[in-house]
Amino acid sequence: MGVLLKVAPTLTVVEGSQRELEFTTTDFERVRTLMHRHAGIALGEAKRQMVYARLARRLRALGLRRFSDYLALLDAEPGGPEWQAFVNALTTNLTAFFRERHHFELLAQHARARRGRDAPYRVWSAAASTGEEAYSAAMTLAEVYGAASARFEVAGSDIDTQVLQEAARAIYPTDRLENVALPLKKAYCLRGRGRQAGCVRIQPLLAERVRFFRFNLCSERWPKLGPFDAIFCRNVMIYFDADTQRSVLLRLAECLAPDGLLFLGHSENIQHLGTPFVAAGQTAYRLPD
Ligand SMILES: C[S@@+](CC[C@H](N)C(=O)[O-])C[C@H]1O[C@@H](n2cnc3c(N)ncnc32)[C@H](O)[C@@H]1O
Incomplete structure (x- = not known):
């Protein structure tokens, strides 16, 4: 798993193979706001790497290089098909038969x-x-x-x-x-x-x-x-x-x-x-x- 590095006041990149995608602090804050507003989910500061890793798959699938472009795409189509993919990517689904x-x-x-x-x-x-x-x-x-x-x-x-x-x-x-x-x-x-x-x-x-x-x-x-x-x-x-x-x-x-x-x-x-x-x-x- 990569290590988060702050290289500029607002730019965060991940060391390793995922370096190609631009993910700024502003982008992360925007993702947090959207998930809270649409799913009630409060993503803590510690979830930054998780958010990157999970949404990076969506960006690659759409041929995007910057999270800001992905977020602009969501903004352009409120409630459009990418919204469901966005929410699906960020939920945590751990479960089991006869849990508790x-x-x-x-x-x-x-x-x-x-x-x-x-x-x-x-x-x-x-x-x-x-x-x-x-x-x-x-x-x-x-x-x-x-x-x-x-x-x-x-x-x-x-x-x-x-x-x-x-x-x-x-x-x-x-x-x-x-x-x-x-x-x-x-x-x-x-x-x-x-x-x-x-x-x-x-x-x-x-x-x-x-x-x-x-x-x-x-x-x-x-x-x-x-x-x-x-x-x-x-x-x-x-x-x-x-x-x-x-x-x-x-x-x-x-x-x-x-x-x-x-x-x-x-x-x-x-x-x-x-x-x-x-x-x-x-x-x-x-x-x-
Ligand atoms: C950790 S799983 C728990 C599954 C099961 N209830 C259990 O305890 O084993 C949490 C589930 O809640 C769903 N979830 C998260 N936010 C939700 C929301 N706002 N409305 C409905 N389901 C939500 C997630 O998609 C995920 O599948």
Whole structure:
């Protein structure tokens, strides 16, 4: 990885093979402002190298040599196709099946307690990335209701269209399923053969219970979503500043069923934000009675 060098008050270059692209401090500040405005993501000073490396691919693909030209191109087409590529390039999509397993144990318990009612049990994975969280919820609910049951539904959304395409394919390298318990693997994962060797496909009957859509948690207007019995909004709030976190949580509260559960990531503390949520387990929350 290259080393950042300041060579003039506003000009930053990266030592090594990426030296050819001009990336000034002004460019970096502009990228930070745009990501904050459009995705709520607060990129810290330490992200300068990451921003360079990820957007450099876009500049090369477009045959550009200077970040200022790339930013001018974004300015020239507000909401145009390059905007999505810009956002996709700068999101961080790390995820895993059954990440924070205790959430899925609580989900199973919550769904079992509601097995007798008529309405389907509905889950929203609100920063779904490549889909592992949504399919983990679906496997958990399939154990309660049966894989093909119309008595549960899972929705997965993300701001990043690239990861959503991967999520909808429902095909994963085998090693990504190491957290999935063997009985669940046997029941809900199909081993790939031929060109798909080394991969598994989520069983189509189960995958049909999961749908994905693009949604920006920081959009001003939210469509009518929910009510959901459980919302997973994990490991995305860490990228937002406190005001954005608070406003997203207030919107999520409106989408949650009165006795629903909200799951957040292990490092996402919301106690100081003054939202209505009360603790309902380890990094799980509910609305007050
Ligand atoms: C680190 S991943 C977390 C994935 C999963 N929730 C988990 O905990 O394993 C964060 C995801 O949040 C998405 N994201 C970032 N900003 C967002 C926004 N404003 N609206 C919706 N999704 C966003 C990113 O694209 C990324 O896929």
